[in-house]
Amino acid sequence: MQNRKQQIVELASDLLRTRGYTDFSYQDLARELGIAKASIHHHFPKKDDLGMALCHWSQDWLDRAFNRIEDNHDHAWDRLEAYLEGSLYWIMQEKKVCPLCAFHHDLNLLPSEMQEAVKELDAFEIQWVRRIFEEGKDRQELHFEGEALANAYLFICTAKGALYFAQSQGPEAFHCSIKQLKRLATGQT
Amino acid sequence: MQNRKQQIVELASDLLRTRGYTDFSYQDLARELGIAKASIHHHFPKKDDLGMALCHWSQDWLDRAFNRIEDNHDHAWDRLEAYLEGSLYWIMQEKKVCPLCAFHHDLNLLPSEMQEAVKELDAFEIQWVRRIFEEGKDRQELHFEGEALANAYLFICTAKGALYFAQSQGPEAFHCSIKQLKRLATGQT
DNA sequence: GTCTATAAATGGATAGAC
DNA sequence: GTCTATCCATTTATAGAC
Numbered sequence: 001m002q003n004r005k006q007q008i009v010e011l012a013s014d015l016l017r018t019r020g021y022t023d024f025s026y027q028d029l030a031r032e033l034g035i036a037k038a039s040i041h042h043h044f045p046k047k048d049d050l051g052m053a054l055c056h057w058s059q060d061w062l063d064r065a066f067n068r069i070e071d072n073h074d075h076a077w078d079r080l081e082a083y084l085e086g087s088l089y090w091i092m093q094e095k096k097v098c099p100l101c102a103f104h105h106d107l108n109l110l111p112s113e114m115q116e117a118v119k120e121l122d123a124f125e126i127q128w129v130r131r132i133f134e135e136g137k138d139r140q141e142l143h144f145e146g147e148a149l150a151n152a153y154l155f156i157c158t159a160k161g162a163l164y165f166a167q168s169q170g171p172e173a174f175h176c177s178i179k180q181l182k183r184l185a186t187g188q189t
Numbered sequence: 190m191q192n193r194k195q196q197i198v199e200l201a202s203d204l205l206r207t208r209g210y211t212d213f214s215y216q217d218l219a220r221e222l223g224i225a226k227a228s229i230h231h232h233f234p235k236k237d238d239l240g241m242a243l244c245h246w247s248q249d250w251l252d253r254a255f256n257r258i259e260d261n262h263d264h265a266w267d268r269l270e271a272y273l274e275g276s277l278y279w280i281m282q283e284k285k286v287c288p289l290c291a292f293h294h295d296l297n298l299l300p301s302e303m304q305e306a307v308k309e310l311d312a313f314e315i316q317w318v319r320r321i322f323e324e325g326k327d328r329q330e331l332h333f334e335g336e337a338l339a340n341a342y343l344f345i346c347t348a349k350g351a352l353y354f355a356q357s358q359g360p361e362a363f364h365c366s367i368k369q370l371k372r373l374a375t376g377q378t
Numbered sequence: 379g380t381c382t383a384t385a386a387a388t389g390g391a392t393a394g395a396c
Numbered sequence: 397g398t399c400t401a402t403c404c405a406t407t408t409a410t411a412g413a414c
Contacts, residue, residue: 161346
């Protein structure tokens with residue numbers, strides 16, 4: 001069964017986003033799939049093998065998320081807002097963080113191969129936001145001062161931090177800081 | 190030895206900030222202190238007892254950090270900058286996150302008593318930043334648009350997110366977004 | 379591919395002696 | 397307060413049968 005392998009990754013990604021990489025076990029996976037622990041080891045001999053598979057899964061997850069946003073929204077700010085609302089939805093409704101945030105929680109404890117993969121995924125996410133800012137400026141949809149990259153950093157850092165506080169202080173904290181971002185990115189008064 | 194108890198908390202705070210709450214053990218503490226695991230249990234019967242002690246320690250840590258900043262800097266932006274530079278120093282030079290960030294990593298896994306404590310600590314941190322913004326505006330040191338609280342949220346969210354990326358992308362990512370913040374908070378062009 | 383069985387290490391926790 | 401000894405559960409991982 002080739003699907004079993006994907007089924008394991010899919011479930012693992014769920015536990016990763018809920019509990020973090022070091023805090024889910026093969027036993028958790030086996031229980032929920034109704035199979036033996038040893039069967040998971042057959043597909044992923046070491047946990048770090050599964051960890052790398054989760055890194056690749058995260059790349060796909062980002063691709064899908066970004067493509068969906070671009071398919072459903074044309075205006076640059078609508079795309080950025082969809083990115084924000086998506087993140088907030090996951091954390092508030094599903095109690096899950098994005099896979100990258102999950103990996104960051106244990107970054108120092110991960111094997112170096114996984115750390116490198118996370119760095120590349122971070123860079124990929126940043127570059128996507130930067131591209132949206134650049135295209136938005138070219139099309140006169142966004143009106144910000146300075147470089148697109150600097151504004152992209154401000155945007156994505158604020159978003160990550162807002163999610164951090166959304167968990168403990170509720171969604172108002174999130175919306176409050178995002179409102180500021182919109183003013184800056186769109187050039188509204 | 191009453192100092193032993195504090196010694197344990199001090200070491201535990203270090204491991205908390207380096208590895209996270211669920212990823213350090215009584216064994217780690219015992220090894221580094223050169224005493225038996227059971228001796229740690231004498232001072233903190235359950236790990237969550239130690240966890241609550243770490244929450245109280247974190248409150249003291251915040252108090253000390255904020256007082257030091259206010260003692261050494263008068264201008265509102267200098268205080269905010271000292272807050273940022275302090276955070277960056279810890280993560281880059283010492284590979285440690287602030288205790289609140291550490292607790293956030295496992296927030297969903299913590300007993301509710303600890304979760305409540307973290308929420309209050311978050312609120313305390315936010316209120317400190319807000320006060321600095323308000324005082325800065327009153328003294329004409331800061332020139333920002335809108336409410337002090339909204340600007341405080343933007344500031345602290347950006348700071349937390351910048352630390353997130355500093356870990357994986359290096360300090361340039363941090364400085365890049367902080368430069369934007371300064372422009373906004375001080376009213377520079 | 380999946381199972382049972384099992385290993386070896388680790389984690390949190392307790393009992394009771396000194 | 398600290399120790400040794402011990403308990404029980406969990407975690408990662410392997411061996412070998414079906």
